[in-house]
Amino acid sequence: MPLVDEGDALLDDIVRSGDVRSLLQPIVDLSSGDTVAYEALARGPHGSPLERPDRLLAKARAAGRLDEVDRLCRVRAIEAGRRAGLVAPHSLFVNVEPDSLHHLVDNNDLLPHPPTILELTERALSLDPALLIRAIAALRELGWAFAIDDLGVNTRSLALLPLIAPDIIKLDMSIVQNAPDQHAATIMSAVAAHSEATGALILAEGIETAEHIVRARALGADLGQGWLFGPPAEADTVIATVPGLSLSTPPIPRRPSATPYEIAVRARAPKIADKLLLLELSTFLESRAQRDADSAVIVSAIQHADNLTPATVRRYRELASLGALVIVLAKGISAIDPLSDMHAVDLAEDEPLTGEWAVAVISTDFAALLAAREMRNTSQLQFEFVLTHDRRLVLEAAHSLFARLRG
Incomplete structure (x- = not known):
């Protein structure tokens, strides 16, 4: 009789029971210090080996069940936003695994209301460009706005920024927390140019000290996120009366049949x-x-x-x-x-x-x-x-x- 991997059995239980919860972490306007939105962060069963989202998603990917788990995480994220009373447009960030993008387009029963920000990791930019750009265009038509997460890990990801035109660019925490170097300068210059051209907002992650705020502002960040402003928390403990974000990224005219x-x-x-x-x-x-x-x-x-x-x-x-x-x-x-x-x-x-x-x-x-x-x-x-x-x-x-x- 074949042995059943303990992680596989736990994953089966999670998918079957829907045992995923979503915590909310504040996103702050660095000029005013006010909370303007929240990011939904998935967690597996408390105290289990798959509680951390990276382990949960890695296990789901290895088991060929990433789409199921990723969708479950999105459902829980939107439910958490509703429980918290986040009714303002663009007041909730929801993560999506890049491998699941095409399924999100094909199975669009989970539409955001109010309008929500879909957050893609920088790894999404290494996908097939045809798939990525078509999926983003289709999802924009369904009402999603877009943020690119963890930008700065790899400068190669900068190449697609003009074509994806994200509404929000999230700088990787290493850019804020580490000493400045030429890599950080390259990222800063590229992101500033893109923001200036499109109106995209810049969000600095990993803010844990007052010094990090100063550095984030120097990098051009409009928004901040990190434990200095508050850890991820249960939906019923957050401040629900947030204004959401005003997004001004202009749409790119598209006439795909034209040459x-x-x-x-x-x-x-x-x-x-x-x-x-x-x-x-x-x-x-x-x-x-x-x-x-x-x-x-x-x-x-x-x-x-x-x-x-x-x-x-x-x-x-x-x-x-x-x-x-x-x-x-x-x-x-x-x-x-x-x-x-x-x-x-x-x-x-x-x-x-x-x-x-x-x-x-x-x-x-x-x-x-x-x-x-x-x-x-x-x-x-x-x-x-x-x-x-x-x-x-x-x-x-x-x-x-x-x-x-x-x-």
């Missing part, structure tokens, strides 16, 4: 150039991305895989090795050697992008789009093109390319 060229020419008059000029412009933009490679996104549509030269492959591999997110879309690209650290997407025969050329480069302080369409009925190979640095136009074009990814 980058179609998006660009609606706002800019095209010029005419030959392929050589487009190659030089593309090379320049790709080289510019190297300055901020650990926080850059490069999305290229190059018509056919034959246009992917060895020199371009070398540049893209170098960018990817430095931390950039590199995505290449082309007809026939699946037939070439695997592109390490890059995302390659094969375009269908009837895809309009096969008649276009597009390169979008986005980092925390730079954005550029080259969008071109091949001209027909000309004696020479020529393109109509637009080169723009309008950040919102670049982001809209990048989203149109992301919509063509299959995750």
Whole structure:
């Protein structure tokens, strides 16, 4: 008779009985010192080996039951918010495991009311970008706002910030508690640039001393969370009359069926150039991305895989090795050697992008789009093109390319 792992048996009991509770920890406005919201933090059965949420979720993931447990934690979080009387919009933060995002989209019976903030760990940014961006777009339409948790553990996670456009960025406690270094400066600069461009709020975690408050304010934090303001507590002990957060992150216009060229020419008059000029412009933009490679996104549509030269492959591999997110879309690209650290997407025969050329480069302080369409009925190979640095136009074009990814 096979032995039953004690942890598996305990997990079965937890799922069957729903024995998960949710504690609430205050989130404070650092300017006023007032509590403005709460984060719901899951706990397994008291005193058990799976009481800590990291152990509970790790066990659920290993047992193939992460979706069940993650949903149970969300149910308990929303129940705790209701018991506490958190009725103001965006007054409750609810965690979600990144592996469960697509299930949350498909099974949307657990809708937030009032509007709630869904909190993703930084690990979510390492998921397939197609899955992540599509899931976030769908969940926003269902009423969720978004926070990215633990930002600062890895600078590679900065690359997707412009495309996800979180409403709130939560700085990892190590940024607040450790002595300043170049890593902290990199995170601070990137987050400040993103907040300035979008209006996203910055929340500093792990505040335990008055010195931590001073450092959090220096880092640009609007909000704070940590034991200095209060430990996680039962729902019936919290201050329910909190105002919630006023979020101002502007939505990114999305026309997923449009191509980058179609998006660009609606706002800019095209010029005419030959392929050589487009190659030089593309090379320049790709080289510019190297300055901020650990926080850059490069999305290229190059018509056919034959246009992917060895020199371009070398540049893209170098960018990817430095931390950039590199995505290449082309007809026939699946037939070439695997592109390490890059995302390659094969375009269908009837895809309009096969008649276009597009390169979008986005980092925390730079954005550029080259969008071109091949001209027909000309004696020479020529393109109509637009080169723009309008950040919102670049982001809209990048989203149109992301919509063509299959995750």
